[in-house]
């Protein structure tokens with residue numbers, strides 16, 4: 502884990518109110534694994550007090566980028582940052598990561614809702630070339646669909662402006678019921694109800710499923726106990742999303 506003042510390289514609005522912020526960090530870019538996150542102090546003042554956690558969207562050493570919706574105080578401040586400025590960043594954080602290169606699966610099924618897609622381009626870039634990758638992306642409307650760095654994308658929009666008219670869960674369920682894919686593994690990130698539904702499909706179909714959980718965090722390093730998620734395993738009552746996750750095998754947590 503590194504704490505650095507990183508130089509901001511660019512801040513761009515890549516879709517309506519969705520920004521990509523890239524910064525330079527040789528150390529973070531060299532160490533980070535898909536599924537890990539960084540914790541950013543968005544301002545040098547006391548407000549907002551807490552750092553904000555973000556997944557890594559792209560890693561092209563020494564440049565790293567995140568994407569975010571400018572929804573609240575922290576993300577609005579980040580969207581106004583200028584190239585050449587610096588940000589106090591801690592990372593890479595998290596010990597639960599997306600499994601990559603173990604044997605036993607040929608098809609990676611990536612299922613994302615909204616900005617849950619943020620961690621998938623980096624994951625896609627690190628999955629072996631020999632894997633078949635199919636990506637299912639859900640968004641409210643076509644202008645919110647993020648496709649950068651993804652492979653074999655199927656899209657669902659709530660308003661029907663592109664692809665399947667409905668949720669990404671409905672799209673994914675129809676696919677998995679109709680198609681037979683060799684030794685699949687599911688990776689999912691997005692709103693909790695969406696990931697629960699994906700995990701349920703995975704359970705019914707007996708497909709290994711990994712979920713990247715998001716919750717409000719304070720310390721981001723396992724000290725404040727502020728991000729518990731119930732464990733379903735006998736050896737442990739709770740996991741911490743920041744320290745034990747943020748990626749978990751879905752059957753091992755009650756989220």
Ligand SMILES: Cc1cc2nc3c(=O)[nH]c(=O)nc-3n(C[C@H](O)[C@H](O)[C@H](O)COP(=O)(O)OP(=O)(O)OC[C@H]3O[C@@H](n4cnc5c(N)ncnc54)[C@H](O)[C@@H]3O)c2cc1C
Nearest residue numbers: 538553554555556568569570573574575576619715716717
């Ligand atoms: C491991 C991890 C990775 C993340 N990766 C990304 C990412 O790549 N891109 C991205 O846009 N966001 C990501 N998030 C969520 C991101 O941290 C929040 O969007 C951010 O903290 C909001 O800060 P804010 O100051 O703008 O919002 P605030 O002003 O703090 O809150 C605005 C509103 O958003 C809600 N909110 C805040 N944080 C979260 C959260 N984590 N989940 C759900 N609702 C929240 C608040 O309750 C409030 O209603 C991630 C969170 C975690 C834990």
Ligand code: FES
Nearest residue numbers: 719721723726743
């Ligand atoms: S955010 Fe402090 S323990 Fe997870």
